[in-house]
Amino acid sequence: MSRYLLYIxxxxxxxxLPAQSQTGSKLLPTENDYYKIVTLPLPEGxxxxxxxxxxxxxxxxxxxxxxxxxxxxxxxxxxxxxxxxYRRFASGLHEILGLAYKDGALYxxxxxxxxxxxxxxxxxxxDLYETVYAWPLSGHYHEYSFGPIVAPDGSMYVxxxxxxxxxxxxxxxxxxxxxxWTLRITPDGQMExxxxxxxxxxxxxxxxxxxxxxxxxx
Amino acid sequence: MAAHAQxxxxxxxxxxxxxxxxxxxxxIAGGISADPGKNHDLRTEAGTGILxxxxxxxxxxxxxxxxHGDIDLELEFMMANGSNSGIYLQGKYEIQLLDSWGKENxxxxxxxxxxxxWIEEKQQGYEGYAPRINxxxxxxxxxxxxxxxxxxxxxxxxRKVSNARLLRVxxxxxTLHENLELTGPTRGGGSAEATRGPLRIQGDHGPVAFRNIxxxxxxxxPLQLGELKWEQFATTTDFAPDLSTLKPKASGxxxxxxxxxxNENSQFTLRFTGKLSVxxxxxxxxxxxxxxxxxxxxxxxxxxxxxWWFRSGTANLSAGEHQVEIIYTKKESWWPxxxxxxxxxxxxxxxxxxxxxxxxxGQMARQIFxxxxxxxxxxxxxxxxxxxxxxxxxxxxxAISVGFPQRLAYSYNxxxxxxxxxxxxxFLDATPMWDDRGDxxxxxxxxxxxxxxxPQLAVLATSETPWPIFDKENSPFRPRGYELDDxxxxxxxxxxxxxxxxxxxxxxxDGRQLERTITCKSSxxxxxxxRVVSGKEIKAVSATLYLVDGTxxxxxxxxxxxxxxxxxxxLLLPLGAGxxxxxxxxx
Numbered sequence: 191m192s193r194y195l196l197y198i199x200x201x202x203x204x205x206x207l208p209a210q211s212q213t214g215s216k217l218l219p220t221e222n223d224y225y226k227i228v229t230l231p232l233p234e235g236x237x238x239x240x241x242x243x244x245x246x247x248x249x250x251x252x253x254x255x256x257x258x259x260x261x262x263x264x265x266x267x268x269x270x271x272x273x274x275x276y277r278r279f280a281s282g283l284h285e286i287l288g289l290a291y292k293d294g295a296l297y298x299x300x301x302x303x304x305x306x307x308x309x310x311x312x313x314x315x316x317d318l319y320e321t322v323y324a325w326p327l328s329g330h331y332h333e334y335s336f337g338p339i340v341a342p343d344g345s346m347y348v349x350x351x352x353x354x355x356x357x358x359x360x361x362x363x364x365x366x367x368x369x370x371w372t373l374r375i376t377p378d379g380q381m382e383x384x385x386x387x388x389x390x391x392x393x394x395x396x397x398x399x400x401x402x403x404x405x406x407x408x
Numbered sequence: 409m410a411a412h413a414q415x416x417x418x419x420x421x422x423x424x425x426x427x428x429x430x431x432x433x434x435x436i437a438g439g440i441s442a443d444p445g446k447n448h449d450l451r452t453e454a455g456t457g458i459l460x461x462x463x464x465x466x467x468x469x470x471x472x473x474x475x476h477g478d479i480d481l482e483l484e485f486m487m488a489n490g491s492n493s494g495i496y497l498q499g500k501y502e503i504q505l506l507d508s509w510g511k512e513n514x515x516x517x518x519x520x521x522x523x524x525x526w527i528e529e530k531q532q533g534y535e536g537y538a539p540r541i542n543x544x545x546x547x548x549x550x551x552x553x554x555x556x557x558x559x560x561x562x563x564x565x566x567r568k569v570s571n572a573r574l575l576r577v578x579x580x581x582x583t584l585h586e587n588l589e590l591t592g593p594t595r596g597g598g599s600a601e602a603t604r605g606p607l608r609i610q611g612d613h614g615p616v617a618f619r620n621i622x623x624x625x626x627x628x629x630p631l632q633l634g635e636l637k638w639e640q641f642a643t644t645t646d647f648a649p650d651l652s653t654l655k656p657k658a659s660g661x662x663x664x665x666x667x668x669x670x671n672e673n674s675q676f677t678l679r680f681t682g683k684l685s686v687x688x689x690x691x692x693x694x695x696x697x698x699x700x701x702x703x704x705x706x707x708x709x710x711x712x713x714x715x716w717w718f719r720s721g722t723a724n725l726s727a728g729e730h731q732v733e734i735i736y737t738k739k740e741s742w743w744p745x746x747x748x749x750x751x752x753x754x755x756x757x758x759x760x761x762x763x764x765x766x767x768x769x770g771q772m773a774r775q776i777f778x779x780x781x782x783x784x785x786x787x788x789x790x791x792x793x794x795x796x797x798x799x800x801x802x803x804x805x806x807a808i809s810v811g812f813p814q815r816l817a818y819s820y821n822x823x824x825x826x827x828x829x830x831x832x833x834x835f836l837d838a839t840p841m842w843d844d845r846g847d848x849x850x851x852x853x854x855x856x857x858x859x860x861x862x863p864q865l866a867v868l869a870t871s872e873t874p875w876p877i878f879d880k881e882n883s884p885f886r887p888r889g890y891e892l893d894d895x896x897x898x899x900x901x902x903x904x905x906x907x908x909x910x911x912x913x914x915x916x917x918d919g920r921q922l923e924r925t926i927t928c929k930s931s932x933x934x935x936x937x938x939r940v941v942s943g944k945e946i947k948a949v950s951a952t953l954y955l956v957d958g959t960x961x962x963x964x965x966x967x968x969x970x971x972x973x974x975x976x977x978x979l980l981l982p983l984g985a986g987x988x989x990x991x992x993x994x995x
Binding site: 256257258281282283284285300301302303305306310311316317318319320321324326327328329331333 | 823
């Protein structure tokens with residue numbers, strides 16, 4: 191039962207939101223008036239449930255997916271009207287929700303760890319999947335992890351969803367250490383608990399040295 | 409099979425009295441072993457409990473005294489290398505037994521296949537059915553076959569009105585066939601079909617052994633719902649209110665139990681009343697599938713009380729007719745209507761008392777499978793680990809599963825460097841993780857051998873020291889990830905107890921087994937041990953080969969210590985700094 195209720199909530203939101211922007215479109219400018227939104231053409235069969243994006247120094251974009259892959263998209267702006275090119279950089283990871291580029295490596299949060307991906311042999315695909323720091327999980331589906339956000343000092347921030355359902359189907363529970371926390375992780379893999387009280391802290395960002403996150407709801 | 413189901417009967421294997429004039433190649437034994445690499449090798453030890461066919465030359469089929477119609481049959485069998493046998497249901501329909509170990513493409517003639525029928529004049533076979541996957545294990549290992557069979561039906565004039573059916577055939581826990589209709593006996597099964605016949609085991613094609621032959625005879629007629637009336641009430645709550653105060657909005661009679669008597673899809677309650685005919689007294693187990701809420705009462709007694717969705721209850725019923733009341737309430741419109749009622753009891757299979765159209769089959773998730781590819785496929789996901797096929801699952805949160813082109817796979821716990829399980833067949837079913845929001849887990853899509861979920865490395869004061877109990881909160885292990893070689897095969901890196909180790913698990917050159925190499929790169933500790941395996945019984949088959957609980961082999965040239973500890977047996981190997989240990993898993 192609770193499963194049905196859980197996915198009705200986003201459905202209701204989707205129903206409400208487009209209606210508002212439609213009625214508003216005559217009065218207010220939309221995002222598309224400032225930043226043109228273009229959907230990239232995908233090769234048939236490619237499932238891109240994107241949870242993280244990173245821009246690379248060479249103009250490519252890297253995208254991480256819930257299906258555990260990292261794709262490097264060359265020519266993402268489709269200059270000269272050419273298709274973008276998709277190269278699978280990594281695969282087999284656990285529901286990635288975040289991606290960052292730093293010093294030649296890609297960093298990402300899987301459900302249970304912060305991982306560093308390196309292409310050591312230069313064939314355009316990761317061959318080193320290094321565990322920077324692993325945190326515990328109880329195994330509840332809602333224990334998603336987000337990030338990382340790279341700070342100027344090279345440390346990284348990840349955020350950790352709570353589980354729920356033991357007491358009330360909606361009540362958040364930190365069943366193992368650091369669920370509901372933001373963690374600061376140094377490049378050498380030391381972890382420092384940074385802040386707590388989060389439920390579903392996705393949408394994290396760093397502005398002028400201050401960390402922001404959008405929880406659900408609000 | 410659920411605990412509420414009627415218990416199985418066993419064919420006694422203390423002597424051969426359960427069989428009709430047993431041929432001379434068949435004998436009762438107490439122990440058995442076979443070298444998987446030696447043709448037709450099968451050696452017995454004195455005792456009881458095992459039925460063995462050991463033909464010197466020739467050999468012949470053996471028949472049970474038992475005759476059966478509808479039957480659920482399960483048994484364990486052991487093939488000798490290169491051997492061939494078969495189980496003929498009613499003596500006529502053969503499920504093939506063969507040493508099909510390691511074969512990539514399997515046909516009807518391989519282990520678990522439904523053997524083909526045969527046209528003698530044309531010397532031509534037809535209607536043989538290959539197993540869905542090769543779930544076979546190595547010769548010398550016990551394998552499990554489960555068969556649910558429905559006998560052909562005949563009218564009063566002896567004309568066949570329905571074919572024999574294989575409702576389900578499973579080998580080593582993997583379903584190979586479902587709902588296959590057999591138009592007649594398979595090759596060598598004769599021609600005349602009947603309502604009953606003996607079990608027949610083929611004995612003229614080489615050595616084979618059996619144990620734990622268990623069955624349920626399922627010949628009782630089905631339960632029937634009759635004189636069904638329905639009433640529909642307009643209700644606004646999740647559960648049915650007191651209906652005695654309400655007037656039905658509509659009512660009628662129905663031949664079948666179905667929610668389709670109404671066109672409403674929300675804010676209604678349906679009440680069905682009628683008679684349930686029970687052929688034999690006994691305990692009956694009911695499963696109510698109410699897409700919404702519902703209850704089941706029999707003779708005014710609550711069998712399944714007020715609640716949501718799918719629930720169960722048991723009733724002790726006498727033979728004859730009983731009053732039944734089924735209530736189904738649905739408040740919301742955004743899920744489909746659905747009402748199902750299943751029953752299982754003495755001498756009957758689980759049967760539906762509703763019509764199939766009353767349960768929304770179309771709501772099942774689209775399955776997402778990961779198959780083996782030309783390079784290793786790696787996938788991190790939660791793994792629900794079971795120590796035994798029947799034990800409760802324990803969720804491993806930091807697991808990785810790897811499938812090789814040779815169609816072998818394993819799961820590994822990255823938190824502790826533990827090889828959790830190995831399997832063959834298909835790779836992963838990722839539906840639970842990727843369908844809809846998912847729960848983060850995937851399941852092996854093959855026949856699994858569970859190994860262990862405990863750490864395999866520990867520091868022991870002496871070789872007598874018991875294996876330590878793992879303290880998850882203060883784990884000495886620190887995972888460092890993995891690196892892929894040129895073939896895409898991972899080597900895991902981790903640190904623990906002041907040492908740094910690497911761990912690589914890959915298929916052997918012949919592609920039939922896995923080889924694991926653990927290297928201790930540096931160590932501040934002596935007395936570091938690798939526990940290769942633990943089990944109830946570990947038997948040395950040769951100088952380098954060990955049989956673990958009859959279900960898999962360990963092969964190693966490293967001369968492990970076989971010890972009894974804590975009520976089980978263990979294979980231990982010391983792991984010194986700068987050294988490597990290698991062993992193979994054969995199954």
